[in-house]
Amino acid sequence: MKKLSIKLGIVFFLIIFSLEIFMFFFLHAALVDSRIEEEFFSLQARGNAHRDILEKHFEPDTISHVTLMESEANTDVVITDMNGQLLGSSVKSIDIQDHINRSDSDIPRDGEVVDDNWKEGKFISTVSPIDINGETSGKVFMFQETASIHSLIERLNRHFILTGLIAVFLTLIVIIFLSKGLAKPLIRMKEATSKISKGDFTISLPKNRNDELGDLANSISQLASDLNYLTQERNDFLASISHELRTPLTYIKGYADIVLKRNLSIEDRDKYLIIIHEEVNRLSDLIKDLFDLAKMDKNSFVIQKRPIDLTDFFLKIEQKFSPAFQEKELEFEVICPEGAVIIADPARLEQIIFNLLDNAIKHSSPGAKTFLSINNKKKDVYINVRDNGKGIPEEDLPYILNRFYRVDKSRTRSLGGTGLGLAIVKELVLAHGGTIAVKSKEGIGTEFELVFKGADNIENDTIS
Ligand SMILES: Nc1ncnc2c1ncn2[C@@H]1O[C@H](COP(=O)(O)OP(=O)(O)O)[C@@H](O)[C@H]1O
Ligand SMILES: [Mg+2]
Incomplete structure (x- = not known):
């Protein structure tokens, strides 16, 4: 019994497991991508908001106000003039010069990403241009530590691993039931057919399935009842044959005994011999008919x-x-x-x-x-x-x-x-x-x- 369900189970599991792995990787990559994109987008939007204020009041007061605001947030801001000269900064610990130097002079109005290496770098950064009277007068750099992104991804990974384990577990349970459910009726049918081959036609197979397995069970039950009928009929037929053969033979033997043993008159003897002759004819008719029927049964006809x-x-x-x-x-x-x-x-x-x-x-x-x-x-x-x-x-x-x-x-x-x-x-x-x-x-x-x-x-x- 084990073999078939185990084979089925392993095949099902491998197929479903690889499908699950493929889908999980795909989903994971898509989710991470969209979360990172969101982070960049909101960092850039925050830089643009500061830029909008600074464009209206590009003064030391406003600059220090903006940097003060950022020093309270988990992002940082650096404001420079158009030559990269530092005007204000909320950053304490990092080396920002490298980032400032990296930005080119031709920045789109909506800003751009300066450093997107969130995997290895400590920070990601964006820059927005400050345009006053149609000329770029300065830049707003925004910084965000990648540690927060890493912890976000880590959380996501943990969720994925947990759901993955649950999915594998549920898959295993479903497969165990499914393969057993498939293999069980087959095993019952195998047992039924070996019973039939041993001449026991009293088999019982479930009849309430309306799929191919149900059809097979019905065919086997039908086969059993047909075989039962045929065996019965053959036995009846054999019993009838022996009975039919015995009757004329009894007559023949009885009359032959009489003819042999007794001193009969010629007329009596002839009478008995005629009976014997008739019975022999009957026997040969019977055997001829039986032979015809046997040939028809064998289909050799x-x-x-x-x-x-x-x-x-x-x-x-x-x-x-x-x-x-x-x-x-x-x-x-x-x-x-x-x-x-x-x-x-x-x-x-x-x-x-x-x-x-x-x-x-x-x-x-x-x-x-x-x-x-x-x-x-x-x-x-x-x-x-x-x-x-x-x-x-x-x-x-x-x-x-x-x-x-x-x-x-x-x-x-x-x-x-x-x-x-x-x-x-x-x-x-x-x-x-x-x-x-x-x-x-x-x-x-x-x-x-x-x-x-x-x-x-x-x-x-x-x-x-
Ligand atoms: N034409 C018929 N009229 C009346 N009874 C018939 C007729 N044909 C068959 N039967 C009945 O059917 C029985 C079976 O017939 P059949 O198989 O030819 O066997 P058999 O003629 O050897 O007795 C006969 O014994 C007889 O009782
Ligand atoms: Mg007849």
């Missing part, structure tokens, strides 16, 4: 579709089946329009029709009629097999296409049914991409409706 002219096809079916209907005194009618064509595997289609007609014969009483009708509707071909035989009870109808499902086990057994006929029909119809539906009323009759794609509808189908 090849449907060789080709266009079939239904008029021809059903004419042959009619000829083939009529004797069987006549034998049971049943009527049989085929109604097929000229020129109907479907794309199907002829052998499989015949198997489908055979199974349906076989049922109609088995479950109809003499005098009943069976219709086999074909209709072209839009792009589809409808094949209906309708009889007015004994019908299927409503409660059995939903299961009638299931494997081994028979309405009346004992009676249909005497008719030789395996209960696999309709299951095979259904698989074959689906393999053709068609559909099957059944309607029936007890005592009235049964109708199977198959819908296949017609020849015009075949462009979007692959012919295998």
Whole structure:
């Protein structure tokens, strides 16, 4: 469990941490720049204010008044004439000459910065010109110690470090929860899949997420329930097969024992041998049907579709089946329009029709009629097999296409049914991409409706 969340956590952290560092540096530089600019601006503005007074009264009194004012403030002023000759100063300790010499004679009206080296120098300074009657008569120098700027920056740095630490801490907490939150459902799903692979389908995964992880959880739950259903179905199917095989074998063994052990008359012996023969036939039918179904399940079943002219096809079916209907005194009618064509595997289609007609014969009483009708509707071909035989009870109808499902086990057994006929029909119809539906009323009759794609509808189908 640790691995995934740690990996995710580290990746998230590195990305967010570098983003944070980048943003903090950028912000810090911008803030320092603007604070320094403010300091210069206010120093210069103060110099300009003194200059304005001095321009009005450029006299020793005013000069000493201005220097007195500055000696109380944390800035300093130096007033010189235009040649740099000192007229007044509030400065006590610093060497100002260097600064005074540095200023050039052509100073803009709003003043300018003389020394901006706040990082290394002890002072920053600005100068403003005193213009009287349009001529520069003197200069006002302003000084400010850089120590105050340094302490300001230091305070700013402290704030940044504190916020940085808090941000990293919060990032870490968020990432721990986030990576755990992401990794946890994945780990649960991994556990669920290993349970499934061990054959335990009772898994429970949270269903309340509507993101990709939720989709994955739903797919896994679906997989588990599908596998559960399939396993169940396979077990039921195996149980049914063994049961179905056992019944004829019991008959065969029983009658074979009788024939072997007892002194039977020739007629009796023949009677039993006929029963044995019938049961063997039933077994071989059953095994043939099972084999067909097994091939369909394995998908190793090849449907060789080709266009079939239904008029021809059903004419042959009619000829083939009529004797069987006549034998049971049943009527049989085929109604097929000229020129109907479907794309199907002829052998499989015949198997489908055979199974349906076989049922109609088995479950109809003499005098009943069976219709086999074909209709072209839009792009589809409808094949209906309708009889007015004994019908299927409503409660059995939903299961009638299931494997081994028979309405009346004992009676249909005497008719030789395996209960696999309709299951095979259904698989074959689906393999053709068609559909099957059944309607029936007890005592009235049964109708199977198959819908296949017609020849015009075949462009979007692959012919295998
Ligand atoms: N045309 C029909 N009329 C009445 N019952 C039918 C008809 N077709 C099928 N059935 C019922 O459906 C059951 C399943 O049919 P099927 O799968 O063909 O098995 P089988 O014919 O081997 O018994 C039959 O046992 C029968 O009870
Ligand atoms: Mg049948």
